[in-house]
Amino acid sequence: MYDADVLVVGAGPTGLTLANVLGQAGVSTLVVERNASTTDEPKAVSIDEESLRLLQSIGLYESMLTLLLPGTGTRYYGVGGALLGAARGPYPPRYGHPIKSELDQPEFEHALADGAVRFGSVSLRFSTELLDVSQDEDCVVASVQPLHGDPESVRARYVVGCDGGRSSVRKLMRVRMCGSSLQEPWVVLDTRNDPHDVRYAMHHGDPHRPHVIIPGRDGRCRYEFLLLPGERADDMLSLEQLQRLTAPYRRLAAGDIVRAKVYTFHALVAEHWRQGRVFVAGDAAHMMPPFAGQGLNTGLRDAHNLGWKLASVARGTAGPRLLETYEAERRAHAEAMIAMSVKLGNIVMTRSRARALARDAFFRSLGQWGPIRRYISEMRYKPPPRYRQGLLVGSDASIAGTMLPQPQVVMLDGRVHLLDDALGSGWAVLALADGTKDPFVGLEHSVWRLLDPSFIRVYSSERWPARTAPCRTPVVDDQAVLVSELWPSGPRFVLVRPDRYIAGAFTLAESHAVAEQLSAFLDLDQAHTEDVLDALAVTIH
Numbered sequence: 323m324y325d326a327d328v329l330v331v332g333a334g335p336t337g338l339t340l341a342n343v344l345g346q347a348g349v350s351t352l353v354v355e356r357n358a359s360t361t362d363e364p365k366a367v368s369i370d371e372e373s374l375r376l377l378q379s380i381g382l383y384e385s386m387l388t389l390l391l392p393g394t395g396t397r398y399y400g401v402g403g404a405l406l407g408a409a410r411g412p413y414p415p416r417y418g419h420p421i422k423s424e425l426d427q428p429e430f431e432h433a434l435a436d437g438a439v440r441f442g443s444v445s446l447r448f449s450t451e452l453l454d455v456s457q458d459e460d461c462v463v464a465s466v467q468p469l470h471g472d473p474e475s476v477r478a479r480y481v482v483g484c485d486g487g488r489s490s491v492r493k494l495m496r497v498r499m500c501g502s503s504l505q506e507p508w509v510v511l512d513t514r515n516d517p518h519d520v521r522y523a524m525h526h527g528d529p530h531r532p533h534v535i536i537p538g539r540d541g542r543c544r545y546e547f548l549l550l551p552g553e554r555a556d557d558m559l560s561l562e563q564l565q566r567l568t569a570p571y572r573r574l575a576a577g578d579i580v581r582a583k584v585y586t587f588h589a590l591v592a593e594h595w596r597q598g599r600v601f602v603a604g605d606a607a608h609m610m611p612p613f614a615g616q617g618l619n620t621g622l623r624d625a626h627n628l629g630w631k632l633a634s635v636a637r638g639t640a641g642p643r644l645l646e647t648y649e650a651e652r653r654a655h656a657e658a659m660i661a662m663s664v665k666l667g668n669i670v671m672t673r674s675r676a677r678a679l680a681r682d683a684f685f686r687s688l689g690q691w692g693p694i695r696r697y698i699s700e701m702r703y704k705p706p707p708r709y710r711q712g713l714l715v716g717s718d719a720s721i722a723g724t725m726l727p728q729p730q731v732v733m734l735d736g737r738v739h740l741l742d743d744a745l746g747s748g749w750a751v752l753a754l755a756d757g758t759k760d761p762f763v764g765l766e767h768s769v770w771r772l773l774d775p776s777f778i779r780v781y782s783s784e785r786w787p788a789r790t791a792p793c794r795t796p797v798v799d800d801q802a803v804l805v806s807e808l809w810p811s812g813p814r815f816v817l818v819r820p821d822r823y824i825a826g827a828f829t830l831a832e833s834h835a836v837a838e839q840l841s842a843f844l845d846l847d848q849a850h851t852e853d854v855l856d857a858l859a860v861t862i863h
Contacts, residue, residue, distance in 0.1 A: 326352035326445075327636040329464055329478035331452050331491050333360060335427070336604030336621035337484030338434035342380040343629030345441030346747060349636045352476065353438070354466050356451040356485075360431035363581055364512045367424055367536050367544050368394075368523075368615035371411070372707055373622045374419035375728060375822065378740065379747050382437045383419075389429045391539040393420035395522040396701075398670055400682035401529065407685060407698040408522070414801070418728035418740045421701055422615065424523075424538045455481060455494045455600060462599045480632055482601045484625070487588070489606035495597045501590035501660070504611060504667070508587070509547045509558050509567065512580040516543035517572055525613070525670050529678040532671035534613075535571065542580075545571075546612070548671065555584035587611040587667075589660050595649040603628055607652075610660040613667040614704070620659050623707075627652050630820040634844070639772055641845025644713070651712035658705035666703075709823060715839045716817075716826030726822050727807060731780075731797035741804075742822065744797050749775035750818040754809045755785065755796065761813065762794060764830050767837035769846065775817075780804050 333355035395410030411421025449469035483491025518537035604621030634640035709723035753761035
């Protein structure tokens, strides 16, 4: 009936990440991209800790390490080049990875494409353009045009537009973008053979000409310069003008220029991200200024959130109602990232000398105060990953909707791993271990058999699992991160979603009610659950 369960339009970072998430779950996925290959333009240059955790979950983190400049930070400079503050993130990192690393988007996309075709259920078709989309209650029919061929029809259960700010999918949905475009144009210059060898970005809040320098790996460097009133975009892209802009930092030859363009940045969000069986994600759903380096990362979060939910529906372990939680969860966080990016630009990149001097005085007076210094250095101004609505269960709102910390844990064989390596890629239920007693005894409901979660026994750093302990995955919380945050007041279960957000916490007495609540979110009834269990032949482990 279907040519693919999911048709992904656009083979950029968001679309290719979505294809990896779906492919890992065995979901039939077709990706179409109008260009002949992945991009050769170094657009995005930063990736954050949440995105690296996503790469870990789809098995690409280790191979990506050779492409990254990991653990970079940011330094902010004021009038006259005075250092206002430095940010690198907390240590140890809360989610297992550095809060900021530099990348080269062409290499990154190529690695994502190679990752997607690891899975036999994923197909990539380049030089293929989307022409039209129509849908009914049962499927979506997309008309696509190969570069050398006749138009074809593709029948899919769902379509996801990951095709950028000028999204064809969004236009076919007749969905408007709401928000504003910043009026100041910027020259964005990517270079090679750069002499910078520091591992941090530099945001220069010089009111005469605000600018940003982001060194990368192997002599790559991104320069961004604000155009001044009266400067014409075309004139500023000449070699002579680019040499003038970069003269304080390097000598620039024509062969050192990888890309030079003038951009006007946007702060926009689509009116809605879904129309029936058609969705948008990434820049097709939201666009933001680059000052916080969150454009690419916000798209990857969309892909992870929507990907595991589409996979659940395609595999029959959830009904279509689950897909209603995608925009409910992701919109508020994307809007928070946009607001932060705009605010950073207004503060750091102001052209008002009076505002710049006031900003510098503020940082000088308060920057020595410990809480303010940590707020900046640990990048606490970045909106935390938290969902206030969506697939959340149980009565304890203290940790529901937060992202699960990822400390290093000790496994039964004595080896140290990041927590997610023990959890696997699906659902997980964590419980605090108590001696040799199996904490999961009594956790009985068909929904657990359907979701087939990993059951993780967490031991405190003072205890060590006995070899005769029940056959559940044991981990030792040697850093006491999990024990202190998840079990502050006694035993309970912690339910973790495939995207590593905590769905909720509950006691054994509350477990049946939570399982029923979870079944409602997953749009399951008992008869459907039993049918799926028979089809999948799933047994609790």
